[in-house]
Amino acid sequence: xxxxxxxxxxxxxxxxxxxxxxxxxxxxxxxxxxxxxxxxxxxxxxxxxxxxxxxxxxxxxxxxxxxxxxxxxxxxxxxxxxxxxxxxxxxxxxxxxxxxxxxxxxxxxxxxxxxxxxxxxxxxxxxxxxxxxxxxxxxxxxxxxxxxxxxxxxxxxxxxxxxxxxxx
Numbered sequence: 001x002x003x004x005x006x007x008x009x010x011x012x013x014x015x016x017x018x019x020x021x022x023x024x025x026x027x028x029x030x031x032x033x034x035x036x037x038x039x040x041x042x043x044x045x046x047x048x049x050x051x052x053x054x055x056x057x058x059x060x061x062x063x064x065x066x067x068x069x070x071x072x073x074x075x076x077x078x079x080x081x082x083x084x085x086x087x088x089x090x091x092x093x094x095x096x097x098x099x100x101x102x103x104x105x106x107x108x109x110x111x112x113x114x115x116x117x118x119x120x121x122x123x124x125x126x127x128x129x130x131x132x133x134x135x136x137x138x139x140x141x142x143x144x145x146x147x148x149x150x151x152x153x154x155x156x157x158x159x160x161x162x163x164x165x166x167x168x
Contacts, residue, residue, distance in 0.1 A: 005042065009042050009043070009046065009047040010047065012043070012047070013047050013048050013074075016074075016153060016154075017074075017150045017151075017153040017154040018150065019074075020074045020075060020078060020149040020150055020152070020153035021078075021146040021147060021149050021150030021153070022146065023039070023043055023075055023146075023149060024078055024079070024142075024145040024146040024147075024148060024149030024150070025142050025143060025145060025146030026039060026146075027039055027040065027145065028127075028138075028141060028142035028145045028146075029139075029142050031124060031127055031131070032128075032131060043060070043061055043075040044060050044061050044062040044063075044075060044076075045059065045060035045061075045062060045063060046059055046060050047059070047060060047061065047075075048060060048061060048064055048069075048072070049064075050063075050064040050067055050068075050069035050071075050072065052067050052068060061073065061074065061075040061076060061160075062076070062160065062161065065158070065160035065161075066160070070158065071158065072158060072160065073157070073158030073159055073160045074149075074152075074153045074158070075149070076159065076160050076161050077149070077152040077153070077157045077158060077159045077160075078145070078148040078149030078150070078151065078152035078153065078157075079121070079145070079148070079149070080152075080159060081148050081152075082123070082141075082144070082145050082148050083117050083118065083121045083123055084117075084118050086141075086144060086145075086148070087114065087117040087118075087123055087126050087127070087141075088114040088115075088117060088118050090126070090130065090137075090141070091110040091111070091113060091114035091117075091126055092110075092114070094106070094110055094129070094130065095107055095110050095111075109129075110126075110129075113125040113126040113129065114126060121161070127141070
């Protein structure tokens with residue numbers, strides 16, 4: 001099983017933008033079960049290898065990014081448009097779709113989870129809001145997340161999660 005997971009991970013890295021998009025899609029599909037954390041651990045801390053000038057070896061997208069690997073970030077960059085614009089936009093759409101009499105009630109909740117996604121990258125509160133109410137929209141969200149990661153990788157964008165750390 002470990003060999004199969006490792007081989008699958010190596011394929012995702014070697015597939016470039018397509019692999020990044022598949023990672024994003026599967027990542028969002030696994031959120032309801034919490035298993036996206038297992039997938040994240042593999043991509044962010046195990047897959048890929050970078051050796052710096054001192055000879056130290058770093059594994060995983062995040063570790064390689066912090067070590068200065070210019071090719072790292074393919075499993076992080078595409079999440080930014082989703083966290084910062086896609087999900088807050090979805091919250092706005094849900095607010096506008098709510099009956100006018102209920103907008104004050106849902107507005108506070110949607111605003112708080114949209115701000116949380118934008119500022120911290122914690123998307124689960126907002127995703128769980130519509131995951132169970134509109135599963136097909138959640139599936140569309142998973143597809144759009146995959147497309148976002150695909151585009152970011154295809155365009156050569158290598159922004160790691162340290163951007164969020166510097167903003168806090």
